[in-house]
Amino acid sequence: MTSVHPTPSLGTELSNPPTDGISNLRFSNHSDHLLVSSWDKSVRLYDASANVLKGEFMHGGAVLDCCFHDDSSGFTACADNTVRRLVFNQGKEDILGRHKAHVRCVEYSYAAGQVITGSWDKTIKCWDPRGASGEERTLVGTYEQPERVYSMSLVGNRLVVATAGRHVNIYDLRNMSQPEQRRESSLKYQTRCVRCYPNGTGYALSSVEGRVAMEFFDLSEASQTKNYGTFASGGCDGYVNVWDGNNKKRLYQYSKYPTSIAALSFSRDGRLLAVASSYTYEEGEKLHEPDAIFIRSVNEVEVKPKPKVYPNPPANEACRTQIFRMKVQIVPPRKLYYGFATYVELYPVLRFALKQPGKLLEFV
Numbered sequence: 001m002t003s004v005h006p007t008p009s010l011g012t013e014l015s016n017p018p019t020d021g022i023s024n025l026r027f028s029n030h031s032d033h034l035l036v037s038s039w040d041k042s043v044r045l046y047d048a049s050a051n052v053l054k055g056e057f058m059h060g061g062a063v064l065d066c067c068f069h070d071d072s073s074g075f076t077a078c079a080d081n082t083v084r085r086l087v088f089n090q091g092k093e094d095i096l097g098r099h100k101a102h103v104r105c106v107e108y109s110y111a112a113g114q115v116i117t118g119s120w121d122k123t124i125k126c127w128d129p130r131g132a133s134g135e136e137r138t139l140v141g142t143y144e145q146p147e148r149v150y151s152m153s154l155v156g157n158r159l160v161v162a163t164a165g166r167h168v169n170i171y172d173l174r175n176m177s178q179p180e181q182r183r184e185s186s187l188k189y190q191t192r193c194v195r196c197y198p199n200g201t202g203y204a205l206s207s208v209e210g211r212v213a214m215e216f217f218d219l220s221e222a223s224q225t226k227n228y229g230t231f232a233s234g235g236c237d238g239y240v241n242v243w244d245g246n247n248k249k250r251l252y253q254y255s256k257y258p259t260s261i262a263a264l265s266f267s268r269d270g271r272l273l274a275v276a277s278s279y280t281y282e283e284g285e286k287l288h289e290p291d292a293i294f295i296r297s298v299n300e301v302e303v304k305p306k307p308k309v310y311p312n313p314p315a316n317e318a319c320r321t322q323i324f325r326m327k328v329q330i331v332p333p334r335k336l337y338y339g340f341a342t343y344v345e346l347y348p349v350l351r352f353a354l355k356q357p358g359k360l361l362e363f364v
Contacts, residue, residue: 011296037064233264240257277293
């Protein structure tokens with residue numbers, strides 16, 4: 001592999017990165033701590049602001065996803081079929097339970113106090129981590145899915161599950177007996193990533209051919225306010241783009257990263273953006289740049305939408321899905337599993353005072 005000397009415009013490169021593909025990274029909801037999962041079987045906790053590795057746990061297989069519980073603990077989804085809890089400040093780990101196939105996704109619901117996992121065994125499972133370890137003590141329920149689970153996202157009591165076959169199931173965590181809604185992706189190709197709007201009104205869905213669709217939970221015409229907010233996308237072309245969802249325009253493009261963009265995460269206050277520059281095997285086995293994580297400060301000019309006055313849309317256009325086209329090539333499966341093309345991350349709630357008389361607009 002060739003060495004990389006990133007330019008300052010890429011951000012600060014974290015020390016002690018994973019040694020194989022980065023599967024996901026997430027900022028804490030309470031600090032600048034960053035949790036990173038990898039195909040090298042590790043999960044690492046960083047203080048992103050201080051560029052310090054605070055802890056690391058090794059697993060029995062590739063770690064496909066991770067999420068925080070609090071600032072010093074989290075949960076992981078592993079290719080050895082296990083769901084694990086990690087407590088970094090105590091150096092402890094335990095197994096909450098297992099699936100029958102690789103665990104692809106994990107989310108923690110603060111509203112329900114439960115861990116939700118999605119697997120390639122075509123199920124999602126809910127776990128109560130407050131009890132003793134062991135599946136017989138922690139498993140709350142198992143819910144069949146139409147296909148393998150590829151991505152999940154939570155906001156409040158709403159859970160969005162995206163599976164193979166372009167299926168999308170929307171659940172209320174207070175009643176998991178059946179989905180509130182069953183949908184089909186409005187995009188033509190395999191789903192890559194789903195992320196709920198921070199304000200709880202809908203979700204963004206990306207696919208491997210480089211498109212992002214913005215959807216609402218409420219399909220009535222009255223609910224379609226066309227406030228899609230600001231979001232970032234990254235793909236195998238190595239570019240991160242920031243988009244104004246309302247105007248369907250690109251706000252900013254960062255300098256090209258050394259290799260594919262495997263994952264993105266904004267900090268809780270939107271000051272920082274973590275970028276996983278990690279080859280996603282869109283061109284098969286080949287020499288590639290080392291895996292790296294960059295932390296860059298987000299300037300207001302990069303994410304502040306430009307004011308625009310919208311006419312009232314015709315009634316037949318009010319519910320139309322917004323679809324964004326990225327310049328990202330269609331990719332074959334990553335190793336033996338699935339393709340990485342477009343990763344999407346929504347900007348957290350911040351207020352921008354736009355130059356419109358007597359108006360303060362909130363973009364989320």
